[in-house]
Amino acid sequence: MQSIIPHIMPASAVAVIGAGPSGLAAARWLAQHGFEPVVFEASGRVGGQWNTGAEHSATWPGMRTNTSRVMTVFSDLDYPEGTATYPRHDQVQAYLEAYAEKFGLARCIRFNSAVELLDRAPGHGWLVRSRQNGLEKAEIFVHVVVATGRFVETSMPEIPGLESFVGSLGICHTKDYRGATVYRGKSVLMAGCSISALEIASDIAFGGAAGVLASYRKQRYVLPKLIAGVPTEHVMFTRAAAMAARMLPPDILAAGMRDKVVSVSGSPAQFGAFEPDANIFAAGITQSQHFLPAVAEGRIGVKPWIERIDGRTVHFADGSRAAPDGIVFGTGYKLSLPWLAPEIGRLLAIDGGHIDLHEHTFHPDLPGLAFLGLYDAVGPTFPVLELQARWVAYALSGIRSMPSREAMQQGIEQARAGRGGPTGIPMNMLAMLFAGNAGVEPRLGNWRQIERALLAGPLSPASFRLDGPDAVADAAERVKAAARAFGCITSEDYTSEEGLMRAIVLPNMQAA
Template identity: 30%
Template sequence: MQEYSSQAAYDRGEAVCVIGAGASGLIAVKNLRENGFEVDCYERDTVLGGLWNPQNQHSPLYANTHLVTSRSQTEIPDFPMPDDWPDYPSAAQMLAYLTSYAKHFGLSEHIWYGSEISQIQPVEGSRFEVVVKPAAGSAARRLRYGAVIIATGHHWNPNLPTYPGLDRFRGTVVHSSQLKDASKLRGKQVLVIGGGNSGADIACEAAVNASACVHSVRGGTWHLPKYLGGEPADYALARLTARPKFLRRFLTDRLLKGPDRLAARMGVAPAESGSDKEPVRNGRYLEHVGDGSIERRGEVARFDDYDVAFADGSELRPDLVVLATGYQPKITCCPPKLLGGSDDSPEPKLLARMFSPRLETLAVAGLVEPGVGVLPIVHWQTHAIAHWLQVRKGDPERAANFRRQVVNESVEPEEEPGSAPRRRLAVDPEEYLASLGRIIDTLEQEPAK
């Protein structure tokens, strides 16, 4: 039986379809509108804000969530956060910020809530046919658009590791996205698996709520405190970017010398220098390790009935196991091959981390992990995408220069075998922003006569 109405697709001309009304989708709608495009934004939930809205049934927010990047390094360049907000805003403040952004730029009138994009297919003329499936009501609709921007994010498809015996384990196992409040931890022996920001945050919650907390990590991690020299740490480090590279490296190592020494003293630091590895951004974690309320152990080897065995031979009988193992990037509305993937390896492989290698009017916004606030990067990504869509039809020479520049900027470092999904999305924020700047410059420069 057909999933949608047999009527012909409704043609929206050169309008752009944006998928998702989280932070990336809102920024995309705003920048497209500023470049003169009609926009339809489709959100499968009934609220805006994506993961920052706890009313969104797919939100992974857990109790006491705050930004791990500072206000000045997270805010959208043309819409600063209020000056009287704390350095590290809460999830509630982040939602208020995005709601205010949408209201200020009049974005809500372009959003269709409760509408999921189940399929997009290219049609003639570099355009797309989009199948929109309402959450309730009549059959799905088919529409045609001049371009599609996917802004669904990558924090909704849990990365679930496999361990010997896990399927027969009789204890309780949850992914961090299911842990909505600290009451689930109270009075329990908790095992947290995963050494990233979420793992550290949940271990800290367990340290003050659970009867005991064991934190399983594969290897050493280095921890960036929230403040360095009286300033938010990421702001202090960002101020060094104008210095020559050799001097920046020297000053960064000096700034991190104290935190690195503390991490090494507690036995949690990696073998390599801190400035070479993505940090865990948590100001409380080392204190809890230091006072014994978090016990660190190595990698889990297997699950056995009610017990968990570790690679070092030790065992534990936890009441609750929390898998803080991140998320797998997954885009279900689009065939993997359109985004550079394949049936065997469906993860997107995008030009300049945002453009389809197959179709010039298909792009993805926000599918990066910069280690700093992602919203400034999404702002410049969507500015480049919107400007490209504007230029491509009216100025073929400039469009060709742009496409060449995008390909030139798309050389990716070789992936480490077995790297975590989050690491495969990682970009150096300074280098990537410079790359975006070069891409945008090709759109704004007049072609040589």
């Protein structure tokens, strides 16, 4: 490919790498503000993880979302009427295809076009080398948005003797799970405490396995998908909670969050799992509707982490042993951008879990290059991706000022300081960060009639269409409808707990 003379693209053209949820959101908002997105998609369909035909898809038959239909959306499109509270993976795929059709994005997408190199162009701009159906291309863009997502390269732990395992079902990662049928009548070890690990362990246990063990390094707190019939994110990931997190000292915040989690879901130890660290930030949070009840029923046993493997025998850290037919690793993914030029990768200091960026998006030494959706969000991601896409589009178009070099350098330092800590970030914190940068966080003084819905209700995408660029007339009614869904916020009368939170955060929100 070195011999190909690059084609210089017009200044209005923006390369977007990836046509999953983040890439589609980026293309939609870039097009809205005068750009001509050119989307590079390695597979033959949009959808990213939700496209079962994509090489890196981690969906499985019968898979449902972990977040509700009200929050697994962008602000311009809802699911068809009658969609269940938690849509199937194929319904999410259909939703993304409908979104692409609504905004005419198909004309912008180059399907079966894999990026093989992103590098600085001589002089100015960015060189994108790609291969589409065997044809090599080289193009120079002024702006590039990297939107390939975080869940591409699987992370497998180093365990002594792992390669010696001889169980009949072998070893796989949750990415390769294709349903419980193959595990019926077999014994299975699930290694890991991620959401997918617990969901798949439950699926196998209720799908007829002879026995299921779950092994992990540390016990996380486990939130259910529903709290008294209301999706968990409607209760936990609110605007008021995000504001409180900014204001309260870390130890008080951790204690309050732990109390809230335990009050709605109990401690894992009550179900027969391990006792998590008292500091919820140290322990971490995961989610599954059925895992802890399955532990309580004896359908799933829990073990500490794997010490070593010797043929069929798995030895655990507490000295116990098991001989499963198969091992499934739910140990997450590495942050991987293998087509980045080495110099750029070194500048970003990508280490598999972290990347040095100002507020997850820009770098002061990489002008014209933006990154979208590479963080580990806890909770619904679609609203967050859309807000970040809007910020990028507004910054590139001049609607909002690009962060100063000094501000970005500070952001890089904060990113570096966070290395070694938990990678998961609550979605409400990310949403309000990006909304503030994009200038679309609602001004509560303008919306007294839906104040409780905005503070204590779900952080619905429509709530970011009330004020600022691209506000829409029906946003308030849609905010109210999202809050009333599932009986969450049906009036403007605060509960005592909500009233206390309001008294704490409202003066700061009004001042901001």
